[in-house]
Amino acid sequence: MATLRGLAMLIGVIAAVLLVLLFNPWYVIDEGPIRVVLTVAFWLSFIILLVALFDDRNEPAADEMEIDGPRFVRFLFHNTRAGLFWLPIRLFVGFAWLEAGWGKATDPNGAWLQGGTALKGFWERAIAIPETGRPPISYEWYRDFIQFLLNGGHESWFAWVITFGEIAVGLGLLFGALTGVAAFFGALMNMSFLLAGSASTNPVLFTMAVGLMLAWRVAGYYGLDRYLLPALGAPWRPGTAFRRGAPAGESSS
Numbered sequence: 001m002a003t004l005r006g007l008a009m010l011i012g013v014i015a016a017v018l019l020v021l022l023f024n025p026w027y028v029i030d031e032g033p034i035r036v037v038l039t040v041a042f043w044l045s046f047i048i049l050l051v052a053l054f055d056d057r058n059e060p061a062a063d064e065m066e067i068d069g070p071r072f073v074r075f076l077f078h079n080t081r082a083g084l085f086w087l088p089i090r091l092f093v094g095f096a097w098l099e100a101g102w103g104k105a106t107d108p109n110g111a112w113l114q115g116g117t118a119l120k121g122f123w124e125r126a127i128a129i130p131e132t133g134r135p136p137i138s139y140e141w142y143r144d145f146i147q148f149l150l151n152g153g154h155e156s157w158f159a160w161v162i163t164f165g166e167i168a169v170g171l172g173l174l175f176g177a178l179t180g181v182a183a184f185f186g187a188l189m190n191m192s193f194l195l196a197g198s199a200s201t202n203p204v205l206f207t208m209a210v211g212l213m214l215a216w217r218v219a220g221y222y223g224l225d226r227y228l229l230p231a232l233g234a235p236w237r238p239g240t241a242f243r244r245g246a247p248a249g250e251s252s253s
Contacts, residue, residue: 008052011045018042077214083221086212090173090219093208096201097186098170104163116159123150126196136197146196165189173212176223180216183209 021029022038029035076082104112111118123146129135137143149158165185172182187209190202212219217229233239 008049008056011049011052015042015045015049018045078217080218080221082215083218086215086219087222089208090176090179090212090223093183093186093205093212094170094173096170096205097166098174101163101166101168101170104159105167112159112163116155116157119159119162120150120155122196122198123155126198137195138197139195142195162189176220176225177228179220179223179225180213183212183216183219187213 018038018041021027022035022042029038076085104118107113107118126136127143127146127150135143137146149155166189169182169186169189172178173186187206190206190209193200193202194206220226220229229239231239231241233242
């Protein structure tokens with residue numbers, strides 16, 4: 001609908017203007033009521049924009065390719081033969097996550113799974129504000145989030161989530177099982193560590209995870225996704241496992 005598309009464009013412009021007001025380096029709005037109002041207005045406009053764009057997907061012209069991409073890019077992200085390109089990347093990231101999680105799970109001192117003392121120490125170092133230089137965490141909202149977790153003693157269970165989350169991501173990538181989902185959660189952990197001021201291998205793993213997410217259709221083709229994806233399908237197109245009970249004569253598309 002033209003009206004909906006026009007509304008989305010208007011809201012997108014409003015969100016962009018609000019973002020420029022909040023983060024431009026020339027005119028800085030100090031912390032206070034005005035900045036809070038602009039921040040809330042930006043997030044509201046951004047959420048409304050997402051809802052409008054999500055609804056716009058049902059329009060007849062939504063599937064039209066208005067700007068065509070290079071053939072190599074289409075091949076890389078949509079052709080199953082490109083799975084050979086993603087295979088070593090998938091294995092590299094998978095082994096990195098499996099090694100990280102397994103090391104935490106088998107720590108002889110139990111620093112992760114017996115109370116989460118290692119995670120607590122990491123959080124305490126992350127939220128510390130030095131007398132000189134920049135603190136590890138740049139965003140106050142993330143520092144407040146870590147402080148909330150520390151105040152509630154949540155490191156005891158959060159350490160288990162991180163440990164077995166890393167192992168699950170590693171196994172998912174190694175076996176090529178729901179590769180896009182595994183890469184997403186891996187990238188989420190990379191971003192969390194980066195926000196806490198820990199670089200290490202996170203920038204490299206995050207970049208590779210983004211590639212695996214974009215190539216989710218083919219990145220796990222030389223793995224279990226070759227069979228899982230046709231069977232499970234996607235939220236917008238159910239797979240064969242969910243179409244077998246369709247009544248006779250009913251379209252399965």
